[in-house]
Amino acid sequence: MRATREVRRTVARLADGRQIIYxxxxxxxxxxxxxxxxxxxxxxxxxxxxxxxxxGDWVAVAGHRMHRTFLPPRDECPLCPTGRGSVPSEVPDADYDVVVFENRFPSYAPVAVDNVEAPPGYLHAPALGRTEVVCFTSDHESTFAALTPHRVRTVVDVWADRTAELGADPDVAHVFCFENRGQEIGVTLHHPHGQVYAYPYVPARTAEILTRATEHHARTGRLLGADLLAAERADGSRVVLTSEHWTAYVPYAARWPLEVHLAPHRDVPDLVALDDAERDDLAATYLELLGRLDRFHVSDGGEPVALPYIAAWHQAPARTGREVSRLFLQVMSVLRGPGRLKYLAGSESGAGGWVTDTRPEAVAARLRELAP
Ligand SMILES: [Zn+2]
Structure with a gap:
């Protein structure tokens, strides 16, 4: 029998009224x-x-983000508990396990003031919604991959908690949980953390995936995500690892030098719908996957190169297309080799035409070899 998990939830306010949840x-x-x-x-x-x-895309214009904290010195980290550094941080308490708070420099916020008119012929709207920071640990020097399975399970519960609560807000159309790791990705704070964006619209890539899933469902009566998972499991050449409830595979048409999708075996629209066994197994399986990704590239000296990555949870929008959407995690990296980055240059940035020089089957084979 599994011991009952107790996660205590404490809600408070920061000095400017933003919410913080321990x-x-x-x-x-x-x-x-x-x-x-x-x-x-x-x-x-x-x-x-x-x-x-x-x-047809929307672009958030958030001028105040120009002033946001950029790679502060270690003793001014805003994500460490207050008392560890030389200045009070965003977290008033002396310690925490996992903490979530509203971003001080938000792309989307629940407080709207911008009522200026759009010029003739153009459309705009208030950037209502919410952007939150999720600190995975109070240990500044740690990383997600170094967390215990117990802690990762708490983070999974936190993602589900935020998806449910923010998705219930009538101003929110989609909840997106993600982590950027590494300066190569544009991380401005080293403390291990992720973010949650609650958008007032369904963002372009999510909308595109939803359109394909809707078409597939209308044509076959089945879920596109389920059919892709079944095809990958049947083929096997791009499968990285399989656990009781999850399978990780390199997608057939991977765009990034290193890209892995992690999908549940059961059809679920979002993180909220995962049961206890699936969440526990996700914690263990995701840690195993991150461990292999951090061993993928090796320096000239034979040392593993910590992978800069983006981890993006794709889940059903809050109110549309829930019956055709299927949860998966996409982990992707721009690192082609030690010190070599893939830039999104002319073809990708200008035309949206992706070119890759890594074969997905070779990436999957290497990730299978890296099993402990
Ligand atoms: Zn810190």
Missing amino acids: FDDTPDAPARTAVDTRDLGERAAAGHIRHDALT
């Missing part, structure tokens, strides 16, 4: 009662989103 999974963790004493002034309001008439 998720503590350590038995007898002290109560999180510290008050944010900083003088932060007014919280940042939402900017606006502009409609791109050429493509």
Whole structure:
């Protein structure tokens, strides 16, 4: 029998009114009662989103993000608990297990002020929604891959918690949980953390995947995600690892030098729908996958190269297409080899025409060899 998990949830407010939520999974963790004493002034309001008439995409315009914290010195880390550094941080308490708070420099926020008119012929809207930071551990020097399965399971529960709560907001159309790791990806803070974006619209790539899934379902009566998983499992040449409830594979038409999809065996639309056994197995399986990714590239000196990556949860939008959507995690990296990055240059950035020089089957074979 599995021991019952207790995750204590403590909701509080930061000095400017932003919400902070502590998720503590350590038995007898002290109560999180510290008050944010900083003088932060007014919280940042939402900017606006502009409609791109050429493509139909929306673009968030958030000028205040120019002033956001960029690679601060170690003792001014805003994600460490207060008291560890030389200045009060975004987390008033002296410690935490996992903590979530609203981003101080949000691309989307629940407070709208921007009521300016769009010029004739153009469309815009308030950038309503929410952007949150998820700190995976209070240990500044750690990484996601170094977390215990117990802690990763808590993070999975946190992602599900945020998906359910933010998705219930009538202003929110889609909830996206992701992690950027490594300066090569554009990370501006080294402390291990991810983010949750709650968008007021369904973003372009999510909308594209939904359109394909809707067409597939209308034609076959089946889920596109389920058919792809079945095809990969039957073929096997791109499968990286399989556990009781999950399979990881390199997609047939992978775009990135290193790209793996991790999909549940059961048809579920989102993280909220995962049961206890699937969440526990995800924690173990994802850690195993991240371990192999961190051993994929080896330096000239024979040392493994920590992989810069983006981990992106694809789940059903909050209100549309839920019956045809199927959850999966996409992990991707721009690192082609030690010190060699793939740039999204002319073909990719200009025309959206992707070119890759790595064969997905070779990547999968290498990731299988890296099993412990
Ligand atoms: Zn830190």
